[in-house]
Amino acid sequence: MPMGLHLGLRLDSGRVLGGAFTPASLFTGGIQGAFYDPSDLSSMFQDSGGITPATVNNPVGRLSDKSGNGNHATQATTAAKPTYMVAASKNFLRFDGIDDVLNYVVPLSVVSDFTIVAAMIARHPVQGGAGAFGFSTSGGAGAMVVYDNDAFSGSTGGIQLFYGTNTAVENAGNVEGISRVVTIRAINGTQTVRVNGVAKPGGSALATYSGTVQGLIGSGVVNGQFSQYDLHGFAVVQGALTAQQTTDSEAYMTTRLP
C-alpha cells in the first residue's frame, strides 16, 4: 500500500487521512495525467502564459494542471478560449460549441489504460455540436471522442463514444442543462463509460497509443467538431482507477456541479 506524507497518510484510494478526497491525490508516485478544476479560480488565467488571473465573464487561456505534472491546458487564440463564468456559486468554463477548445499534452507512455472523469452540463447546440473532449493523434482524426448533445451525427443527442464508429451510450435528447459526471475507463483496449455513476452497456475498441497524446477539451478532434457545454471538472489519469478511486472521483466531480 503506497503511503506518504500528503497532509496526512494517503491510502490506495487517494483519500488522505484527516482530509477529503481530491483527484490530485491520484497522481502521487509519478502517475501521469492532468487534473483541471475550474472551481479553483487561482488555477485559471486569461492568457496562455499563465500571467494574468482570470476574471468572471472573460476568456480563459490557461487552466492549470493540479495533478502536479505540469500538463496545463492552454489556448493562445482569444477567439478559441472558453469563458470563465459563475452560477449558483460554482465556477465553470463555458465552451461555445463554435471555436472554443483547450489543448493539453499528456506524455503517457501507454494510454491504452487510462481513466477520464469529467463534470459537465450540456448546452443546446444550434449547429455543429459534436465532440466534447477527446484525444487526437498528430493533428489527424479524433482517436477517442465523447459526444455531448450530438446534433452533428444526426442522433437525438446525448453521450457517444467514437472510435471508427459512433457507439451510443446515452441518448437523452438535445436538452439544455443536463448535468453529467462522465467517466471513461479504457482498459486493455476497450472503452467503457459510466454516466452519473452508472455503468453503461457496451464498449468500443480503442487504439493502442504510445508517446505524446494531444488532448482536447471543448472539441473532439483537431480543427473541428466543437460542443457547447459547461465544464466543472476534468481529470485524465494514467491507468485504470480502482473501483473506490472511481467512485471517489465521481463523487468529487458531483460536488463541482451546481
Place this chain on the structure above:
Amino acid sequence: MIGPLSLLIPTGVKLNGSDVFNILDPDSGGSATFSVPLSAGGIPPATHWGARTYLEDDTHNALTAMTTTQFKAFVDAKAAERARTPVGSVTAFKNALLIDAGNFWTFAAAQGLQRVVTTI
C-alpha cells in the same frame, strides 16, 4: 473585454484578417482567430470564415467606429506595442468584416452561411 461577438469575413480576406488579428489579439495566437469554415449549405470549400470572440475595448472601438485610415494607424501602434509583425494594407479586411453581438449561428444564417462540416 467586450463580447463575445460574432465575426465573419470572406475567404478572400482571411490572410489579411489573420495578419491583423495576429496583432490585435493580446495573446500570441491571434492569427488563428478566423477558424470556423462556412459556406452556403455547409458544402465545402469554405467561402467565409467566422470567429466568436471577446475583443479588448479599444480594439472593438477600432473595428466598429474607426475609418480605415484610423484603423491602420491603430493596428500599426498595436504592432509596435506588442512587437508583432506589421501588416500592409488593412482596407480589404476592414471593409469586409461583419460583426454582430447576437447568436453566431443566427448571424451566419442571415448571411446564408452554415458551418462546413468535416466528417471524422
